Amino acid sequence: MDFAQLATFQAVVDSGSFEAAARQLHVTPSAVSQRIKALERSVGQVLIRRAKPCVATPAGEALVRFAGQVALLEREALSQARDGTRVSIVVNADSLLTWFLPALAEVPGPQYELHTDDQDYTADLLRSGTAMAAVTADHVAVQGCRIEALGSMRYLPVGRLGARAMIVYNRKDQLQHRFLESINADMSEMSIHYVPAAAAFVEAIKLGLGWGMVPSSIAAPDIEAGHYVQLFPDKFLDVPLYWQYWRIGSEVLEELTAAVKAAAVAALI
Numbered sequence: 550m551d552f553a554q555l556a557t558f559q560a561v562v563d564s565g566s567f568e569a570a571a572r573q574l575h576v577t578p579s580a581v582s583q584r585i586k587a588l589e590r591s592v593g594q595v596l597i598r599r600a601k602p603c604v605a606t607p608a609g610e611a612l613v614r615f616a617g618q619v620a621l622l623e624r625e626a627l628s629q630a631r632d633g634t635r636v637s638i639v640v641n642a643d644s645l646l647t648w649f650l651p652a653l654a655e656v657p658g659p660q661y662e663l664h665t666d667d668q669d670y671t672a673d674l675l676r677s678g679t680a681m682a683a684v685t686a687d688h689v690a691v692q693g694c695r696i697e698a699l700g701s702m703r704y705l706p707v708g709r710l711g712a713r714a715m716i717v718y719n720r721k722d723q724l725q726h727r728f729l730e731s732i733n734a735d736m737s738e739m740s741i742h743y744v745p746a747a748a749a750f751v752e753a754i755k756l757g758l759g760w761g762m763v764p765s766s767i768a769a770p771d772i773e774a775g776h777y778v779q780l781f782p783d784k785f786l787d788v789p790l791y792w793q794y795w796r797i798g799s800e801v802l803e804e805l806t807a808a809v810k811a812a813a814v815a816a817l818i
Contacts, residue, residue, distance in 0.1 A: 552619070554588040557581055558596060559616040560611070563601025601650075612677030614693055620795045621681060625801060634801050635660045639680040641668035642718065642747040642765050643702060644790065648816030649684065655808035659801050667721040668788060675793055681804060682794035684809075694793045697810060700817030701787040704728070705768040706780045708760025712740075716753050716761035719745045725764040729784045762786060766816065789815065 560570035561581065589596050596609035604647040605613050607769060624634045636659045640649050648775055652686040653661055655763040664674060690696040706728055710718075715725050715736075720743070742758055744750045754761050755776045762817050763771075765785070772779055792809050794802050 550582075551588065554584045554591075554614065555616050555619065557584040558588055558612060559584060559620070561597055561603050562605050562609070562613055565604075565690070567603065569794055587799070597705070604626050604784055610674075611692070614675075614795070617678050617796050618693075619682065621795070621801075622797060623801060625799060635662060636682070636801060637662040637664070637680045638682045638684075639664040639666055639671045639674040640684040641665065641671060641686075641790075644668075644684050644736055646747040646766050647702075647766050648812050649809070652805070652808040652812035656801070656804045659805075667718070669723070670721055670789065672793060675795075682792065682805065685791055685793055686788055687793070688789065688791055693796055695796045697792040697806065699790045699810065701789045703765040703818055704762035704786045704788065705765050705772075706760060706784060707763050707768050707772065707777045708754050708780055709757045709777055712760040712780070714740045714759030716742050716744055716759045717731055718747075718753035720744055721785070724786060724788070726769055728762055728784070731786065732781065734786060742808065787818065802806075 557570060557574060560573050561567055564570045564573055567581045567585075571581045574581070577808055585597060592612070594608035595606055596612060598604050598606050602650075620636065621636075631706070638661065640663065642665045642728050645663065664680060666674065668684065668686040671680075671683040671685040675683050675691045684699070688696070704724060717725055726736065729765060741761075742753060744753045750761060750765060751763055751771070753759065753764065755771070759781055767780070771777060790813070792806060792813075
C-alpha cells in the first residue's frame, strides 16, 4: 500500500475536507484528490463520502484503523526525537471514576486522550478508528483487535426510601431499566432525570432527586455514611467488562494492557 496515499486519506478524514488536508500536507487540493482516487482504485472501493465534512465510508473505516495503527507505530519509533506517543482510549464513565486512572498512572510515558461513552457503545470508537483501546461491555472482538476479560462491575440500586424518580446518565444508559426488568418492576409511572456526569449522578441521588444504579465501591461507603440506602438489599446488577485494543506490536499498548488487567483484578469482581 502507498503510505503517502494512506496518509492523505487519514488527513482528509481527520480534517473533513480535501482543501484542509492539502493545507495540512502542504500539497495542492488536486494532488490530494489524485491520491485518494488512486487509493480507491487500488482498493476497489469508494473510501470517502464527499460531503461536508468528508467522512469515511464503511469500506474506509477499516483503513482509518489501519492508518491510525501505522501512525502509532511510527510515533513510538520516533518518540525519543519527538514529544512522545499519544494513546486514545474510550472508557465508560463509572470505570473512569473508580478504577481506571491508576492503570494509566502505571504507564506514564504516553500522552493519553480519553473519551467516555456508555459501556455498551465504547467499542464503536474502536470500529471507527477514533480509539486504540476500550473498556467495553462488548464481548465480541472488533476486527483487528484483541480482547481480554476484566471482570464485572457490580451496581447497587440506591436512593432514599420512597424515591419515585429514576436517575439515568443519558439516553444510552440502560442499567436502571435492566435492573427493573430483572425484578419485574413496573416503570410506567416513574419519572426520569438525566444527569450525564458520573460524580453528579451520585450527588443527585444523595440529594434525593431519585434512585439509580451506583458502583458498589462508591455505594458501600455512602450507605454506611447514611447518604442513602440500598433499596433492594439482596438485589444487584453485575456488568461484565472487557479490554479491547489494537492487535499490533505496540509496546505501549502491551504495557497498558498489563496495567489495566492488574487494576481490574483489584477493583472488579
